[in-house]
Amino acid sequence: MQFLRVYQCLCDETRLRILNLLLEGPLCVCHLTEILEIPQPKVSRHLKGLRDGGALETERCCNWTICRLPKTPNALLEANLRCLQDLRTEEPQFKADLVKREQTIDRILNHPGEDLPAQIRSLGLCCS
């Protein structure tokens, strides 16, 4: 059932945190891992869950995997992403994650020494 497929995606805290972050723009797996402060295999597994549920698109760029929300989410997912956008200020964890995201992006931009491809480096700035 189409409904269940979406809701099963949405009923895990880690997956919701990921969607919350991606509402701001794409991120690669390593930055997601850093922001969420959870083990990388766990992030990877939940990303797979989101992808299988149609709630995530990924694109391989060299060694990095760029994660973004689907360009054309189905109606149910789209409505819930809007809800997440509207209601996330009520959830401390979501707000904290967004702060951490800012910090991480700042660090990336201000430390050009880190060995990141320009495409990855600019993720935080480019929401396309």
Place this chain on the structure above:
Amino acid sequence: MQFLRVYQCLCDETRLRILNLLLEGPLCVCHLTEILEIPQPKVSRHLKGLRDGGALETERCCNWTICRLPKTPNALLEANLRCLQDLRTEEPQFKADLVKREQTIDRILNHPGEDLPAQIRSLGLCCS
């Protein structure tokens, strides 16, 4: 987390079927059981799940328990009930349940011999 509480409610087919039916108006447990064609304990347990998740209100009337959607659902639930309302035509099970609901209500109305309090009998007609 408030989000999880709602989504955990929504990620079970039986619970979605119940919500779908209640969008048309209140029903008591025995009629829900008849319409869904599943064992009564199963219905009861899922109703409890919905109630715990804030997606259902029940009212005792004699021996009957009247189930209805909450008068003031939280924003996330409300949005998803709207989605259910809008998208249910795509889901055969939801449509079949609505047909069965009509049949059941007709049967109740046309067989006054059945021993039902007027309050229960009129549930299908009164959506308040």
Place this chain on the structure above:
DNA sequence: AACGAATATGCTGTAAATCGAATATTCGGA
């Protein structure tokens, strides 16, 4: 008080989801 209808709960087994830890894979650079 005894009974029956409507509903709820307890119990047990099973399937599914999640996790941590270890390992495999992929890819660019030395």
Place this chain on the structure above:
DNA sequence: TCCGAATATTCGATTTACAGCATATTCGTT
């Protein structure tokens, strides 16, 4: 071709969700 970084997958253990079945509870009636 070997190495390291980024990512994915496998494995075993644990938890959680759901099921069916039996039984308890509640309430009106006799």
